[in-house]
Amino acid sequence: MSEKIGQHEGGAVLELKGLSKSFGGLHAVQDVDLKIFPGDRKAIIGPNGAGKTTLFNVVTGVLPATSGQVLLFGEDITGWQCHRRTALGMARTFQITSLFPKLTVLDNVLLAIKGLRRTKFVMWRPLSSYRDVYEKARRLLESAGYWNRRDVEVRNLSHGEQRQVEVILGLASDPRILLLDEPAAGLASGESQEMTEFLRRLDPELAILLIEHDMDVVFDFADHISVLHFGEVVEEGTTERIRRSEKVQEIYLGTG
């Protein structure tokens, strides 16, 4: 599998071609084209209800696409189930924190790492006895500064901490592309700054696509931004360009 991925090193990690999603008469996502290369830091912004999360759900296979294509390392994965996309190198986080609340931080990460290993079906040996998985969890948690709180149940962490664990789980499958759905949702400004720092420290080779409401985070972190409005990409370009774009200001301030 890794060789196969390696062959596409030069090409786009993720490519969306005319991707659309409708719910009856509502066109939540319309004709979205997007290419993401290794190391990219791209963001999608747009007002509430613009279709950002729907777009993510279609890209990750939570919802089926109405039309268009999703290509991962050049392979058409449009009809694939979530878990197969993950196996090919895609990972995501959720806008609404999506963890295993009654399990400890360590168990959350162990499960996340096991997700792509064949031994996840083993029934006769304790999960905690897998040294390599344990060591990897330790590395992930140490690098994020959570190792000393590994035995805390996730539901007892603060919201900001849960948001970070959310990203750690996303990283556990060694993804080549990470889709972040509003990692700073509900964070106080100090916390969201911390989150931005945290995201900046991630592997520079990893491609990241970010949805975010917090403009400080977006302008700080992304180098390319697409603006989604009523499901369509209405503007895209470098962060500088988007920052100055009148169209974007119209959309956000509602004069349009």
Next chain:
Amino acid sequence: MKDGHAPRRKLLIVIAGLLALLMITPFTSSYVIVLITHALVFAILAMSLDILLGYTGLPSLGQAAYLGMGAYLTAILAARYQFGLDWTFWVVILMGILIGAATAALFGLLAIRAGGVYFLMITLALAMCVWGLAYRWNSLTGGDNGIILPPRPQFGIQLSDDVTFFYLVFGFFVVSLAMLYILVKSPFGRSLEGIRENELRMRILGYNTWLHKYIAFIIAGGFGGLAGVLWAHAHGLVSPEDVTLATSVDALLMVVLGGSGTLVGGAIGAGIVVFLREYLSTLVPWWQYVLGGVYVLTILYLPGGLMSIPERVRGWRASSPGRSLSDLRPTNS
């Protein structure tokens, strides 16, 4: 996990409890020995259900179906073909597990697609199909009258002796408990917990959650079938009564009462329900209301079941250090 010694201590308590049960039971009255044997059979059924309800979050109302399949298989083979009354008893055990698992494999195809209440309804409907077969297929199942089994197997040991049979059932119970305990600690078992907590996240993490649930369903069916074989010999009679909704609900009650997601809780619940039923039914005609009341009260006031009491007590102690008994009254409500 919070306290490194807690799991070991719990394990020791369970082992001590099992040893006590093993040593004390033979010296009780013959009636109590039979009841304990029945409770152990139902404990296996309850634990199999706990894998679904407590660990995977699948509330199955059809666990009686697998018990029924195992029990009818045993009864039909024994009464009609005199098969399974010597060493072939072990073959029947194996067949019972397989027929339970196979039935679950079939039902799972239909049930696992659904979640929550819909899963509950589908498992209920499928179990009722098994009941319908047991009730209507007179030529095979004896219909309403059921099948009376010949005396229990003998192969060097006489299972017709209630104490010997108790030892056998106890052995099966301990092996089942150990296997299921290892299962729930394994990567597969933990993945079930992950599915219970957050299925969508598990899919995004790379788990084919349908497959995991399906395998869990089949395993639960296999243990249900095992309980069925033992039940047929324990009771000596297999009838549609064993496959009714009431049996499935009883299993559910055992798990919830003892504490779902604990395995041992289901076994404790089985003991309580079996004894309550036996003794209450001799005392009052409305004993079923008592069971219903216990069920409701458990869900309302002790959702973690009896197994959660020690933790509650610890939590209460930790939160109110130095309180005297006079402060025990609820402060505000």
